[in-house]
Amino acid sequence: MRGGCRPGAAEVSRVHELSIATEVYRTSRAAVAEHGGGRLVCVRLAVGELTAIEPELLGFAWEALLAGSGDAGARLDVEWRPARQHCPACAAAKPRGDGSWLRLCPDCGQPLTVEGGDELDVLSVEFEQDGGEGHD
Ligand SMILES: [Zn+2]
Numbered sequence: 001m002r003g004g005c006r007p008g009a010a011e012v013s014r015v016h017e018l019s020i021a022t023e024v025y026r027t028s029r030a031a032v033a034e035h036g037g038g039r040l041v042c043v044r045l046a047v048g049e050l051t052a053i054e055p056e057l058l059g060f061a062w063e064a065l066l067a068g069s070g071d072a073g074a075r076l077d078v079e080w081r082p083a084r085q086h087c088p089a090c091a092a093a094k095p096r097g098d099g100s101w102l103r104l105c106p107d108c109g110q111p112l113t114v115e116g117g118d119e120l121d122v123l124s125v126e127f128e129q130d131g132g133e134g135h136d
Contacts, residue, residue: 014057021061024076024122031125040066040074042126048081050117055080083117 028043047053055078062076085094089110105112 014061017053017057017061018065020053020120021058021065021076025062025065027122028125031122032127035127036129038127038129040071040125040127042075042077044077044079044123046079046081046119046121046123048083048117048119050083050114051120053120079123081116081119084115085112086115087112
């Protein structure tokens with residue numbers, strides 16, 4: 001059972017999400033720098049369900065990572081991308097079974113392909129220019 005609205009330290013330090021958050025932050029900063037620099041406001045990230053990422057933990061890792069930096073408070077919006085099973089022989093999408101992935105088509109017995117679900121893409125980076133007191 002997990003109470004309150006803050007995770008325990010052990011959860012925040014989960015290495016997987018923290019390393020992902022670090023990578024996303026680095027990518028975002030590079031994008032901002034390319035456009036003249038500034039302060040991060042919001043980053044949209046596509047995360048596939050096969051990446052083994054917990055979106056909630058990723059959010060906590062992101063906050064922890066940015067705390068104390070000039071980008072503290074920037075949002076990380078996660079877009080969840082489900083994986084889809086597809087049978088090339090039937091040329092049809094097959095529903096996901098409960099629990100684990102079925103690797104064979106329930107109708108024709110051919111191996112299924114899995115499409116999507118492994119996304120980990122920065123979709124957009126919003127930022128405001130440094131010292132942007134004036135207006136256009
Ligand atoms: Zn089939």
